[in-house]
Amino acid sequence: MKLSRVLPLAGFAVASTFAAHAETLTVATVNNNDMVIMQRLSDAFEQSHPDIDLEWVVLEENVLRQRLTTDIATNGGQFDVMTIGTYEAPIWAERGWLTPLDSLPADYNREDLLKPVIDGLSYNGKPYALPFYAESSMMYYRKDLFQKAGIEMTEQPSWNDVQEWAAKTNDPANDIAGICLRGKPGWGENMAFVSTLVNTYGGRWFDMDWQPQINSKPWQDAVGFYVKLLNDYGPAGASSNGFNENLALFSRGNCAIWVDSTVAAGKLYNPAESKVANEVGFAPAPVAVTPKGSHWLWSWALAIPSSSSAKETAKTFVAWATSQDYIALAGEREGWASAPAGTRESTYSNESYQQAAPFAGFVLNAIRGADPTDSTLEPSPYTGVQYVGIPEFQAIGTRVGQMVAAALTGDQPVKQALDAAQRATERTMTRAGYIEN
Missing domain, CATH: 3.40.190.10 (Periplasmic binding protein-like II)
Known part of the structure; x- marks a missing residue:
């Protein structure tokens, strides 16, 4: 729990300077195993970003799709980060519903992202979602x-x-x-x-x-x-x-x-x-x-709706959750076989991942082979x-x-x-x- 939520319960006043800088991000995601792990590991993000508070809305897949589609189509603004896929990203981007994600930190290493995956999340050459994991069947x-x-x-x-x-x-x-x-x-x-x-x-x-x-x-x-x-x-x-x-x-x-x-x-x-x-x-x-x-070819990805009032803060979280550092964190804390798959070349050249995941090369070829x-x-x-x-x-x-x-x-x-x-x-x-x- 955040400091801002603990102190008032103990009878203390929160410093106005802290409150002025604290910002809450509402993250909507699907209840798949990898997303549950992301929620669990987000304590590392909050520790390194004490001025950002994450609130999670975790839903079954069909319910999530309905909630997100309704919210974004009506400019509802309930969510700052949405978990969407390769179907929604280009369609919603064309309608102006998503924030472009082409201005990323230098250490994000966008070139490391698998091309079929990031291409599927782009519109007119710009990415409108960043892949958390990608998959074939x-x-x-x-x-x-x-x-x-x-x-x-x-x-x-x-x-x-x-x-x-x-x-x-x-x-x-x-x-x-x-x-x-x-x-x-x-x-x-x-x-x-x-x-x-x-x-x-x-x-x-x-x-x-x-x-x-x-x-x-x-x-x-x-x-x-x-x-x-x-x-x-x-x-x-x-x-x-x-x-x-x-x-x-x-x-x-x-x-x-x-x-x-x-x-x-x-x-x-x-x-x-x-x-x-x-x-x-x-x-x-x-x-x-x-x-x-x-x-098939699919990616569950993180996007920022145009209706969010915390776009820059949301970009910070999205960049962290889809980064090489996050994959390393998941590998170290959850086991490398459970690290997010299908998004980065570096994951498949990582010896720890290769040893833990005998299916790694097979999956990479399946993703590349789906057209x-x-x-x-x-x-x-x-x-x-x-x-x-x-x-x-x-x-x-x-x-x-x-x-x-x-x-x-x-x-x-x-x-x-x-x-x-x-x-x-x-x-x-x-x-x-x-x-x-």
């Missing part, structure tokens, strides 16, 4: 369960392979699901995964005339496969599981296979965080018809691997995610759910002027 599996089932991992697994392996390792009697995948509805939850599945099945969200393709054959094949796979070999209640829920399941030993974010590797390989740390294997995200778009400008088998008019880089996608993706979840729970057949999603998306795109009546 990959496959995790239990080496002990694979060995027991006589399964040998291939260099590039296919989804047909995964189905076969999930069947062999599924063991409900011992509370082990053959596979865990995102089922919780949301454009950044189930649809982040489902979009990559659709991509590798040869599908796309829109054709070159912005006509939705959601009830096309690749979509029906991909979603039909997804629904059957999870219903046959997934955990109970899969439609409620997002990234955090599946991370908890796998780390407790309740999943044989999990396809999700590369950022989970740090926790899964940490014996203090994972019961299966010594048994985790990893492989590329599986493919079907094409490797294009089979693994948001060419993620579909047939041409598409949008950028993004697991999302579509237009303002309307947040609503579209969330609505489609709800319909896919309805198919997963059996409330609707897959075709009926995708037909409804197609009609809803057509209406949205027509109202927005992308397509004509």
Whole structure:
């Protein structure tokens, strides 16, 4: 607790000179493991900046997106630092909602940032958010369960392979699901995964005339496969599981296979965080018809809304939390496997990180290999691997995610759910002027 908050409780008056210089920053972030660590380590920032007080708003991913979008669109000014991603950064920057972050301290070493990552957070050549961690997607599996089932991992697994392996390792009697995948509805939850599945099945969200393709054959094949796979070999209640829920399941030993974010590797390989740390294997995200778009590219990043009244102070915090020094602090205090991944070249040349993170080179190559400008088998008019880089996608993706979840729970057949999603998306795109009546 800050001195300014302790002394009044003890009956003392706070010096007016201190109060005049103290400034509170309200930081909104997602409840992912890396962000929880950032909050925990922020005591180091407050100790070196005694005139800055941090107040944290930590929210589940879908709730965070809704709160931040509402606040920034209405110029609400509730937050000084926002955790956003590669989807929001260029769209919000174009609308003038974010503060440019091109004037950074000399020791920040912007050139050390991975180019695909900082490019995704930029607009017109200027960064409007700085990456806290970045990720692609990959496959995790239990080496002990694979060995027991006589399964040998291939260099590039296919989804047909995964189905076969999930069947062999599924063991409900011992509370082990053959596979865990995102089922919780949301454009950044189930649809982040489902979009990559659709991509590798040869599908796309829109054709070159912005006509939705959601009830096309690749979509029906991909979603039909997804629904059957999870219903046959997934955990109970899969439609409620997002990234955090599946991370908890796998780390407790309740999943044989999990396809999700590369950022989970740090926790899964940490014996203090994972019961299966010594048994985790990893492989590329599986493919079907094409490797294009089979693994995503994303960054959780820190941005400063234009509505903040503490922009310069907020820049100080954002620069600290995304710096090489912060990564070193996280490595030293939390273990190098838990250091923020995917943002800086120096992290991947650090011997301590390389020794603690056997997946380091693999993750770096996955991030570099994901191409948001060419993620579909047939041409598409949008950028993004697991999302579509237009303002309307947040609503579209969330609505489609709800319909896919309805198919997963059996409330609707897959075709009926995708037909409804197609009609809803057509209406949205027509109202927005992308397509004509």
